[in-house]
Amino acid sequence: MTSQETAAQPEREIHYASRGSSYYDVILAVFCVVLVVSNIAATKATEFGSGDLSLGPVQIWPIISDGGAVLFPLAYILGDVMSEVYGFKAARRAILVGFGTAIMTFATFLIVMKLPGASFYENQEAFESVVWSGLQIVAASMIAYLTGQFLNSWVLVRMKARSAEPGLFRRLAGSTGVGEAADTLIFCAIAASAIGISTGGQFVNYFVVGFVFKCAVELIVMPVTMLVIRLLKDREPSYWA
Template identity: 35%
Template sequence: MRHYKHLDAITALFVSVLLISNVASSKILDLGPFTFDGGTILFPLSYIFGDILTEVYGYSRSRRVIWMGFMATLVMAAVFMFVGALPPAADWPHQEAYDAILGLTPRIVLASLAAYFCGEFVNSYVLAKLKVKTEGRFLWMRTIGSTLFGQVVDTVVFVAVAFTGVLPLELVGTLIFSNFVFKTLVEIAFTPATYAIVGFLKRSENEDYYDRHTDFNPFRVGA
């Protein structure tokens, strides 16, 4: 495999954004007309990183990074749940606070992992296909278009799995709509930055990958 100067850094940032946003999602926010969890403020950046990875390095390398993020999230959730289940020290009065912030339920973990897996791979697949179809033109259309598909899948899967039967259907619908609109607006707002980063990486790495003969099976971990 080729050695890339910046791929490791982008991978680290991608996984960091994913883990931080999962922790921040323990708080529900009302921001203007939108109602969403705190992780939504940061989580859209993972899709921007996904766009950059696929656009510059191709679907196969993006797939490896998506799997790294999936495994890191799984380990984080398992550690939080295991530590929360251990008996607290007699003079440590913060067990309820720990459970409220980090005490993830299996249902939330399942929803988060399923949504991440489906949404990220849909985003990467759509962008890779559009790049070949447009012969590398209209980057803005590819990044925003792939995000629309990926975020719809991500948001619907997460909210449906996590909250159906727990919250009123009206609130479930509000969460889906608010999350989708906000995440998409973040993607649009970051389009100039995406152009700048993609241009820099293509020049620096001397790479502009086209997935013309790629195996898009998401379960094939190797590049």
């Protein structure tokens, strides 16, 4: 390619909006709620198949997952939106704020558990069982969450640095695959005993199914994610500035 041809090509610019925006505040608030609710839902025990899994995974025939999988993929979708529109620093801020809210939530449960119950309260033992099992689950979730979300955001912004505005679908799919793989593997490795996983087969089942399910959800809703990103880019005055 000659120097004249290179000069004729339009320069690819990388754009990000300022995080001092009401849109960013709303996304951040929803992101924190999704994280907190997902951690609580992860302690849900449900069984729709054979076996004796006492606490944690939701099992539907051969499929094993945790209750948090119902909502948690939304955290990665919101993470993608923040990383693409507002940049890595804004996504990092959301990740750390979400981490703080989740820790505060579980600390509150611990304090409430230690408070003396009313004389007619009959569920103290069940409450303690869920909270104490949640300790291991929250630890696993937080380590997996920090690793997965940071990888997801970092991969997306690095891919954007190479392609600029074009290639949005590739960025979203690529960052999702990396982030969800790390998140699911770390969570399963740390929380296995708390959610009833005791064999290698169950571990592999949990990881593969969890990873495929989360990625599938994000891929299915990706047209909506891309639409939201485009709308935000058009509505944020600072994005194209």
